Amino acid sequence: MTEQDSTEPTTGNVSRRRLLGVAGAGALAGGAAIAGWQVGHGDYEEPQPTTSLAYDFHGEHQAGIVTPSQDRLHFASFDVTTDSSDDLIALLKAWTEAAAAMTAGKTVGAGQVANYDSPPLDTGEALGLPASGLTLTFGFGPTLFEKDGKDRFGLNKRRPKALKRLPHFPADNLDPNRTDGDLCVQACANDPQVAVHAIRNLARIGFGTVAVRWNQLGFGRTSSTSTTQATPRNLMGFKDGTANLKAEDSAEIEKFVWVDPADDAGADWLAGGSYLVARRIKIHIEPWDRTSLNEQENLIGRDRAHGAPLSGGTEFTELDLKIKGTTGPLIPMDAHVRLAHPTQNNGTRLLRRGYNFTDGTDALGRLDAGLFFIAYVRDPDKHYIPMQNQLSSKDGLMEYLQHTGSGLWAVPPGVKKGEYVGQALFS
Numbered sequence: 001m002t003e004q005d006s007t008e009p010t011t012g013n014v015s016r017r018r019l020l021g022v023a024g025a026g027a028l029a030g031g032a033a034i035a036g037w038q039v040g041h042g043d044y045e046e047p048q049p050t051t052s053l054a055y056d057f058h059g060e061h062q063a064g065i066v067t068p069s070q071d072r073l074h075f076a077s078f079d080v081t082t083d084s085s086d087d088l089i090a091l092l093k094a095w096t097e098a099a100a101a102m103t104a105g106k107t108v109g110a111g112q113v114a115n116y117d118s119p120p121l122d123t124g125e126a127l128g129l130p131a132s133g134l135t136l137t138f139g140f141g142p143t144l145f146e147k148d149g150k151d152r153f154g155l156n157k158r159r160p161k162a163l164k165r166l167p168h169f170p171a172d173n174l175d176p177n178r179t180d181g182d183l184c185v186q187a188c189a190n191d192p193q194v195a196v197h198a199i200r201n202l203a204r205i206g207f208g209t210v211a212v213r214w215n216q217l218g219f220g221r222t223s224s225t226s227t228t229q230a231t232p233r234n235l236m237g238f239k240d241g242t243a244n245l246k247a248e249d250s251a252e253i254e255k256f257v258w259v260d261p262a263d264d265a266g267a268d269w270l271a272g273g274s275y276l277v278a279r280r281i282k283i284h285i286e287p288w289d290r291t292s293l294n295e296q297e298n299l300i301g302r303d304r305a306h307g308a309p310l311s312g313g314t315e316f317t318e319l320d321l322k323i324k325g326t327t328g329p330l331i332p333m334d335a336h337v338r339l340a341h342p343t344q345n346n347g348t349r350l351l352r353r354g355y356n357f358t359d360g361t362d363a364l365g366r367l368d369a370g371l372f373f374i375a376y377v378r379d380p381d382k383h384y385i386p387m388q389n390q391l392s393s394k395d396g397l398m399e400y401l402q403h404t405g406s407g408l409w410a411v412p413p414g415v416k417k418g419e420y421v422g423q424a425l426f427s
Contacts, residue, residue, distance in 0.1 A: 052130025053190070057100040059414040061258065061272060064135030065376050066247035066351070068226040070188040073218030073355040074195040075278065075372065076203065077181030077407060078210040080144065085153045089426055091209045095138070095185075095202055096420040102198050105131030108205070123204065125197050132191035136198055138421045139276045139409025144182040158425060160259075160267035162275065162381050163410045169403065170392040178280055178405030181213040186276070186374065188353070192219070214405070216280060218355025218372045225353060231307060231315065235283055235356050235369055236400075238300050239307035242315055243341075245351040256383055257351050257376050269424035272413030274376045277384050280357075280405030283370035288400045299396045301335030309337065334396035345387045351376045370401070380408060 055063045080088060098108045109121030145159035146152065165180060185202055189195040196217075203212055222234045223241030227248050234240040245252055261271040288296070293304060301319070302309055311320035311330045321338055323330050331338050342349055353376070358369035377383040392398065412422040 052105060053133040054105055054131035055103055055133060055135050057103045057136065057415065058417050061414045062137045062411060063103070064137035064186055064188050065257065065274060065411070066225055066253060067135050068229055068247070069221040069224060069353055070133045070135070070190045071219070071221060072189050072192040072195050073372065074187045074199045074215065075218065075374070076185050076199045076215040077213040078183040078185070078206065079213045080182040080209065081211050082209050083152070085426070087209050088153060091206055092422055093420040094205050096415060098201060098205055099136040102201065103131060103134045103136060108201050123197065123200050126194050129191060129194055132189045132194040134187065134189040134194050134198060137186040137276070137411060139184040139411045140422060140425070141180060141182050141184065141407065141409045143180065155425065158267055158269060160264050160270055160410050162264070162379055163408065166277070166380070166406050166408050167385065169388050171398055172392070172403045172406070174406055175404050178214045180407050183210065184276065184278070184407065184409045192217070216357060216372050216405070218357050220356040222354040222356060222371055223352040225351065234371055235285065236288060236296070238302060238304055239315065240354070241352055242307055245349050252349055253351065256349050256378050259378055263379065270410055270412060274378065274411045275380050276409045276411050277373070277375045277377060277380060278405070278407045279373040279403055281371045281373055282368065282402045282404050284400045284402070285367045285369055298332050298335060301331045301337035332396070334394055336391070336395055336397050339391050339395050340387065345390070348383045348387060350383070376411070
């Protein structure tokens, strides 16, 4: 793992735009084609951002996977609208260049000659803002390789065996307008405006080659990916991700996150990459808020105040799934933590990077809010699908949850300088 932060320290300052996170769902805008992206307004003096955490876009693995989870998310799924492989490659090259600039806290197209008869190269809403720990992580969906029986770009022979549409799990109620996509981009940052700016600019660069299929804003991470981070809480009020894999668990990360060259000989381009699973999970907030504390804790399997397992101890005490009370196991048989535990899933552990979301209200006036679940796995057939089948059919929490969006993408390995995202796939 070579994801490295820059030598610039974190200031700890709270962004004046932190409240944007629930208000920017319509921030995407079309603008210039890729050819127009190559020239434009760049001869003004580059604003000097304040000192801030910045992650290098280049490295062995893509940033935004084992990187310490940032506070904000803007996730976008794209459909490729061209039939030209050359146009697709040109897009990936343009996205790579723009991503390297934005993650460094620079504007898109900085330093290029100005042309006042053309739109600006950068949308401008992040001018003067620091990098804010921005990471951009790119993935390729199964329909990029084959759609409606057509090998779209001559890539299907190199499609990973595990890259297929996720199955319909029990109790799924998926909205097709929030499901799947040819490409995905995960933008994480500590300032919502920086994350929105990144996706907005990538969508603008891709005008004429890709179109936004769906997107999701997230706030308040619901898992920690480093031992340096405290365990956050989800919208149910409980600590979330206590047992999540951490970047420091290097052996487990190699075992459960990074694709090995021997995993799929026909898809050697994915070695060092991973698979991204995304699930939009709506929480029935109002019924949950009227549920007794005792019932809530039994459904989760942990106490609400401290996150300790009901079998005893503190937050990080290992679960005792065998200990019994007067009425049965202290951790009920349908408790979430029991059904998700590695001992109940052939030893599988997940690296999760989920976020809370709230998207206003539904037709009944109830909050449309919940968890945008993101996980990175080495093999979805072994490390995600069996676990989700078990949770969907047995987890007592399902009474309060509804899965409304879904997707699976192959995430290429990191990008070396002078290369572009996914270059090995097209070589």
